[in-house]
Amino acid sequence: MASTKKKAAVATTSRARLASVIKSARDTMRKDAGLNGDLDRLPQLSWLLFLKAFDQRVERVGPLLDPDYRPAIEEPYRWQDWATKPDFSGNELKTFVNDELIPYLAELKGADGDAEDPRNVLSTIFKDVNNRMQSGTLLRDLVNLVDEIHFDSSDDIHTMAFLYESILKEMRDAAGDSGEFYTPRPVNRFMVQQSFLRLGESILDPACGTGGFLVQAYEDLVQRVETDTQRRQLHDDIRGIEKKSLPYLLASMNLLLHGIGAPRLVRENALLQMRDATAADRVDVVLTNPPFGGEEERSVVDKFPKGYQTQETSWLFVHAILDQLKKGGRCSIVLPNGSLSDGGVGARIKQKLMKECNLHTIVRLPQGVFAPYTLIPSNLLFFEKGRPTEEVWFYEVSLPEGRRGYTKTKPLRVEEFEPCVEWWGGEKRESRKEGGNAWKVPATEIEKAGFNLDVSNPHVGEDLDHRSPEELVHELIKTESEILGLLEEMRQELGGISE
Template sequence: MAPSKTAKATTSRARLASIIKSARDTMRKDAGLNGDLDRLPQLSWLLFLKAFDQRVEQTGPTLNPDYRPAIEKPYRWQDWATDPDFSGNELKAFVNNDLIPYLAGLKGSANNAEDPRNVLSTIFRDVTNRMQSGTLLRDLVNLVDQIHFDSSDDIHTMAFVYESILKEMRDAAGDSGEFYTPRPVNRFMVQQSFLKLGETILDPACGTGGFLVQAYEELGHVDTATQRRQLHASIRGFEKKPLPYLLASMNLLLHGIEAPQLVRDNSLLRMRDATAADRVDVVLTNPPFGGEEERSVVEKFPKGYQTQETSWLFLHAILDQLKQSGRCAIVLPNGSLFATGDNSIGARIKQKLMRECNLHTIVRLPQGVFAPYTQIPSNLLFFEKGQPTQEIWFFEISLPDGRRGYTKTKPMQVEEFEPCVQWWGGEKREGRKEGPNAWKVSAADVEKSGYNLDIANPHAGDDLAHRTPQELVDDLIQTEREILGLLEELRGEVMERR
């Protein structure tokens, strides 16, 4: 297998989109791949190897004369993937029996989380080549090899296209019960966390890496190589499932982090077993909710706080994972805010939260932000560890005028958070005032209510009482039109699947 030289050329966004479309068309022909939940991981691990070869293996020796390749011959992309004659059953056998087992068996330094061998082995221990045709596999590899990762412009272009693929991945995953955070939501949460270079940032339920990528983009304008290494080491994630872990690793690699600090493990067990040295400055996360954890995980938590509800367990674990003066932005459903009573584990966890942390802000999201996968109303909680809560500010994000909800084709937009950003008062939260969308409650009143945080906007009825009959009728007509639009959209999706 004679490697050919990689051309130093850029890949335009249009060209890249065309290559990705051809790659997906190629995979659709293969009998071993069934839907995007098979095709996208197949494409991802091939993209990962190509990007790793160009961004790490080929640039390593120029940056460090003592650089030791993470992947030895003949397993480097440049050794096997660039030979057009290496195809069919021979290629398929090499990938299945040699390449993937070799990558899965790599062993890096046990004391160096940045060792790329550790990243590679963690990813590839769960990778399977699902393509049955070695010829189609050759065609797919040829297409991936046309993508270039030589410059930062190439990386940004690929990251943009890859995020569109991830969105489709999330759409497909939503059908199987997994929901990912819309980009406007994680962007707002990162922005209002006021991150600083040098802080350790963790998402313990990182999924495909949306919060981590957003945090990296927020802090990514660094001046020196030392600052760059510090930034890369400070962005960390935990993910239990192999597929999101692979996608998150690829996502971070494409955004410029060559050795993503991701751990494939049960996040709750990881946090319960953590030491003081493992604590972090910032947690940004949308933990799974509505699920149940197995008994062995639940028993890791103190008596009185043991529950199988995942959102409660994550919240409790995060409180212990934060450094003193650390802060958190977390997505929680309305049901978590409501749980009350002396015998409620949820109420006890909220009591712990308010006694150990300043729960300064709760942002109430509109109905259907996670539509069409779930209509469960959700909230964003912002708190800082170290001082007890005295008062809690609430801000309700309103639906845009004329809208009654969100759909897959008409999702939430980042501009809808702008009134809240303006009201926020900067990092020190100065000058906040009550208004149609903002109100506050005292910690004492929350305690009297049994720690019920599901507090409705007290101003919500003001507008309704002053609206004319014509405005109300117009409102009903608009609602009917939106329902009709949703039905037409649903009919179109049904027709596409036939």
């Protein structure tokens, strides 16, 4: 009877109600001495949410779709076996979770090499999961709150996904302060939109983080699905690689909430994974923001051909992606300004890129898109494999009028890409014109310049000759004042990041 009442309530679950449950869960976790900040609290909430969603969306639905379905989790480790018992609390619950549940899930084994087997998904997620809560009583309270969240309808899943992404953003903000930078949603959306995805194409993010590109690609394509066969194929086509355990867990949860029951995510060093890939592993589309500024281990660098070996991670990703793409495949990738002007190995990889692919567009982002965590200017490169580059089009996205940069409270907005989308000229890139924010450079000129792709907008400053010295000085003072104000705002935000 109680179960019936609970399901009836779920049918009218509102976003406000789910938000209230999530807030109560976070308040509960704040009371526990074992959790310090969102970088502890969100993973704790995520693996519990994952088990609840997995039980409801996979284990209970599986037998309805397949009479031969074999549950991935056996008794007494199913959510319904332990999480729904209010009297199972305190040290007894904590001991069960720490010593039995998590070790059991971490040791599950599915079909060899089958990343989609739910047992392999679970074991990959839970091999690095820890219950950080010290109080078994607070853990019971948290489990009770998670059990109030239901995934019975697509509306509930959509609402929960929206809320989950909002707290993911907070976690990304906290992670950024620790040196990890995640792609802003407007950039994800623009890159997916301008990749012109089609159903039936395999899509890979080899540095998937918490799954932002994959979720955006899925949301774009799932609207076109008309049959169950197409839906299953789409689930199979959305693929990711992530080296770190926390983003892997968060990405798995993110994709599960968006309707992909067994996400095709691999927890591995993507550079090794791609270097060991076969022709059968090649994909149609790569969407990614690889780590940059870091250095790889010698054993990883040695996997690459002589002449292309570098410890700069971003260039190793570009090289690996060139081999990962099918002929006719395409890529959208984020790279920093510094990489575009690199000589040496970087120049050789750019030469290889332009010889094997049509590097048709470079979108130059305004400085501070990733603020307040880094002010490094970044670029979006779009290329297609199969024929060499003849010319490269550049488009410079302008800051909104009156703005000198971005902050956490005033970030980049998706509307700021609209002029670029209009200029783009559709999938065939027709009717592009130079002027203002757009210019093109022949490949021969880029080659003569040592494959330097850090090409400044030639149209900037055209009106300087027509302005008086007084106007220029006034503009300079105004700019400096705005920069100082921006830096002060960033300093206050960084100082105010809560635990």
